[in-house]
Amino acid sequence: ETGVTQTPRHLVMGMTNKKSLKCEQHLGHNAMYWYKQSAKKPLELMFVYSLEERVENNSVPSRFSPECPNSSHLFLHLHTLQPEDSALYLCASSQRGQGAGELFFGEGSRLTVL
Amino acid sequence: GEDVEQSLFLSVREGDSSVINCTYTDSSSTYLYWYKQEPGAGLQLLTYIFSNMDMKQDQRLTVLLNKKDKHLSLRIADTQTGDSAIYFCAVIRVGYQKVTFGIGTKLQVIP
Numbered sequence: 001e002t003g004v005t006q007t008p009r010h011l012v013m014g015m016t017n018k019k020s021l022k023c024e025q026h027l028g029h030n031a032m033y034w035y036k037q038s039a040k041k042p043l044e045l046m047f048v049y050s051l052e053e054r055v056e057n058n059s060v061p062s063r064f065s066p067e068c069p070n071s072s073h074l075f076l077h078l079h080t081l082q083p084e085d086s087a088l089y090l091c092a093s094s095q096r097g098q099g100a101g102e103l104f105f106g107e108g109s110r111l112t113v114l
Numbered sequence: 115g116e117d118v119e120q121s122l123f124l125s126v127r128e129g130d131s132s133v134i135n136c137t138y139t140d141s142s143s144t145y146l147y148w149y150k151q152e153p154g155a156g157l158q159l160l161t162y163i164f165s166n167m168d169m170k171q172d173q174r175l176t177v178l179l180n181k182k183d184k185h186l187s188l189r190i191a192d193t194q195t196g197d198s199a200i201y202f203c204a205v206i207r208v209g210y211q212k213v214t215f216g217i218g219t220k221l222q223v224i225p
Contacts, residue, residue: 004156040122040217041217042118042214042216042218043215044200045212045213047214048212065214090120090156090157090158092156100164101161101213102159103204104159105149105156106155106156107132107154107156
């Protein structure tokens with residue numbers, strides 16, 4: 001596998017369910033990100049893990065919980081979500097401190113909350 | 115905070131040139147990127163320009179940067195139906211955590 005892979009690609013869950021999104025990067029990067037993409041809105045940065053430091057957007061509700069066990073894996077744990085949380089969740093990675101620091105994205109996990 | 119603006123939609127005929135525009139507010143932006151998103155996929159980096167450059171050309175793609183007006187554009191020559199996608203402008207200031215994205219311009223190529 002190369003690049004950034006996300007699973008599952010599609011997820012439908014009820015508001016009382018608990019599920020997790022998984023991301024794995026095979027690029028040797030030192031930073032990983034979760035973005036939320038909703039229709040007609042700019043990409044929203046949710047969480048960043050960089051060199052073992054977590055940086056989060058304070059507006060992200062606590063029903064979203066990230067986990068980064070190592071530099072190659074990133075999870076987003078979901079619980080008691082709301083219908084407005086339905087969106088495409090994109091994982092990305094980058095190499096901080098070198099070059100242009102461009103982001104490499106996965107294909108995304110399309111989440112539908114019923 | 116940083117703001118990046120793009121128009122929502124652009125329609126061109128196959129074979130014509132497309133020009134997608136972007137404006138940003140942070141004059142300290144260091145790298146400026148163009149990403150492409152095809153339906154059902156993630157964002158793919160197309161090209162980027164460093165802030166001390168005015169122009170960068172890569173095959174059919176030309177990026178122009180006007181730092182005075184804080185204006186970035188992406189020109190696609192000989193636009194093909196496979197170029198139909200959403201194009202995102204993004205900027206970053208080195209040393210800061212956050213890449214700021216525009217809302218994306220949907221390019222429709224008419225055969």
